[in-house]
Amino acid sequence: MEQVKEQVHKDAKTHVGRAIVVTSGKGGVGKTTTTANIGTALALMGNSVCLVDTDIGLRNLDIVLGLDNRSIYNIVDVVTGQCKLHQALVRDKRFEEMYLLPAAQSKDKSSVTPEQVKGIIDSLKLEYDFVLIDCPAGIEQGFMNAIAGADEAIIVTTPEKAAVQDADRIIGMLERSERQIVPKLVVNRVRSHMMAAGDMLDIDEIMRILSIDLLGLIVDDEEVIAASHRGVPVTMNPDNRAGLGYRNITRRILGESVPLLDIMEQPQKGFFVKLKKMLGMK
Amino acid sequence: MIERKRYVTMKGHRGGLAVYVNERCSVDEFLDDLELTLADKSVENGRAVPITFFFGRRYVDEGVVTAVESIVARHDSFSFNGYDSECLTKDEAKALYGERTFHYFGGTARSGHVVDVEGSIVVIGDINPGAVVHATGSIYCLGALRGTVHAGKGGNEQAVIAASILQPKWISISDFVHEDPDDAPIKALEMGCAFVGETGVEFSRLQTVPLARMDQFAIDSERG
Incomplete structure (x- = not known):
């Protein structure tokens, strides 16, 4: 039986992988963090993953992953023929099979064309189970580059009107693009008490406006910032709720049905937790 | 003689x-x-x-x-x-035809969409914040209307705007623009309708729209 499973797994790898673009329209809502964490979680669950940073001129994904000191070549070098595609890929040694194709920092978005990016994504899809594309903010050429090779899309938004309106614009553009991609939604930086007080859009309101499938919620957590500061994606921390959110999203991407995190649930602050803390057990 | x-x-x-x-x-x-x-x-x-x-x-x-x-x-x-007279110029006929045309927009008008039609329009979906719908006739939205709308463009004061949930960001009919004295956003109105009344753009539930304006529904439905 084990042998059969092994065989099936190997066969699955010869299949063409899934290319997923992570986009939002608005800047600063957590595209890069989401890409890094979903990629990490996919790798943790045993998938082969390649992350592609298309934010040429403002590359960040390598920093969030802690790989910034190891990127030598980048996507523009591949396009211009300075190096082979596999030479530009940076392996993340913490995982079995996770690679990063960094963006160039000293060029701009017009250094590559959508067709060239599509070519790269298409060849990566043959080798990896998942190709995650980190999209730059905006709706200009950088966005066009990022979606060119994607089969699926994840929209990241925060519970703010500006972010939701920009997400709406992006959804409209994806739906009416050549490939008619119907994206799925990740709501980032959820603050339950602000939603309850009506100081933020609540989840139902966001879903009513955007009317696409919800992939998951990520609670606002300082640990996310600290994690990207250290270059260790938060989802590698088994106790963190934001990290759990990313792992749940990833399981949903893999086709599992996972109930939504209860955002109202407060972190435990009972007597025993305090006691444990005092005794140094947690 | x-x-x-x-x-x-x-x-x-x-x-x-x-x-x-x-x-x-x-x-x-x-x-x-x-x-x-x-x-x-x-x-x-x-x-x-x-x-x-x-x-x-x-x-x-x-x-x-x-x-x-x-x-x-x-x-x-x-x-x-x-x-x-039974005769019209081509221009007059075109204007009349344009006014009497009924358009459909399938799906949700999302942020950034601009829809501009001669005649009346039915949006089979929502009109989201950031979307713009202009019509020389009336605007009917089967879903929630939360965007920017202008009906009766060109001076048709009989035009109406109706939606399952009426909560536009900005609304205008003919040359009348709705302006809240306190600059407060428009409250959501279920089964809402907007029309030109004595004080400019007025809102009302569809069931209580003045009969004079109801004529417009009849005219529009004939065209459809």
């Missing part, structure tokens, strides 16, 4: 006189004839009889109408009561 050739025919009816004008003669011919005929029929009884002119398949421009009006004005016993 030689019998004069007649180019206008008079018929009496309850509301006054109807004058039928020959379709084929020259303008001067029927104006002369009109002058003589009115002179013949003038009576001094103090009350002016209203005349409605029927030009049949003759196209009349403003010059002809003014000439007719001035002839009638010279006779105290008659007054001008309008005219009718």
Whole structure:
């Protein structure tokens, strides 16, 4: 039986992988963090993953992953023929099979064309189970580059009107693009008490406006910032709720049905937790 | 006495006189004839009889109408009561056709979409914040209307805007723009309708829309 499973797994790898673009329209809502964490979680669950940073001129994904000191070549070098595609890929040694194709920092978005990016994504899809594309903010050429090779899309938004309106614009553009991609939604930086007080859009309101499938919620957590500061994606921390959110999203991407995190649930602050803390057990 | 050739025919009816004008003669011919005929029929009884002119398949421009009006004005016993013609210019016909066209927009109008139509439009979905829908006629939204809408563009004050949930960011009908005195955002109205009332753009539940405005629904539904 084990042998059969092994065989099936190997066969699955010869299949063409899934290319997923992570986009939002608005800047600063957590595209890069989401890409890094979903990629990490996919790798943790045993998938082969390649992350592609298309934010040429403002590359960040390598920093969030802690790989910034190891990127030598980048996507523009591949396009211009300075190096082979596999030479530009940076392996993340913490995982079995996770690679990063960094963006160039000293060029701009017009250094590559959508067709060239599509070519790269298409060849990566043959080798990896998942190709995650980190999209730059905006709706200009950088966005066009990022979606060119994607089969699926994840929209990241925060519970703010500006972010939701920009997400709406992006959804409209994806739906009416050549490939008619119907994206799925990740709501980032959820603050339950602000939603309850009506100081933020609540989840139902966001879903009513955007009317696409919800992939998951990520609670606002300082640990996310600290994690990207250290270059260790938060989802590698088994106790963190934001990290759990990313792992749940990833399981949903893999086709599992996972109930939504209860955002109202407060972190435990009972007597025993305090006691444990005092005794140094947690 | 030689019998004069007649180019206008008079018929009496309850509301006054109807004058039928020959379709084929020259303008001067029927104006002369009109002058003589009115002179013949003038009576001094103090009350002016209203005349409605029927030009049949003759196209009349403003010059002809003014000439007719001035002839009638010279006779105290008659007054001008309008005219009718079965002819339109192509431009007039196009404008009329545009107004009467009904458009459909399938799906949700998302942020950044701009829809601009001649005639009325039904949006089968939502109009989201950041989307813009303009129409020379009415706007009907089957879902939630939360974007920017302008109905009756070009001056049609009869146009209406109706939605399952009416909560536009900005709303305007004809030349009237809704402006809240306190700058407060518009409250969501279920089964809402906006129309031009005495104070400009007014809101109401569909069930309580004034009957005068309900006519517009009837006209629009005929077109559909």
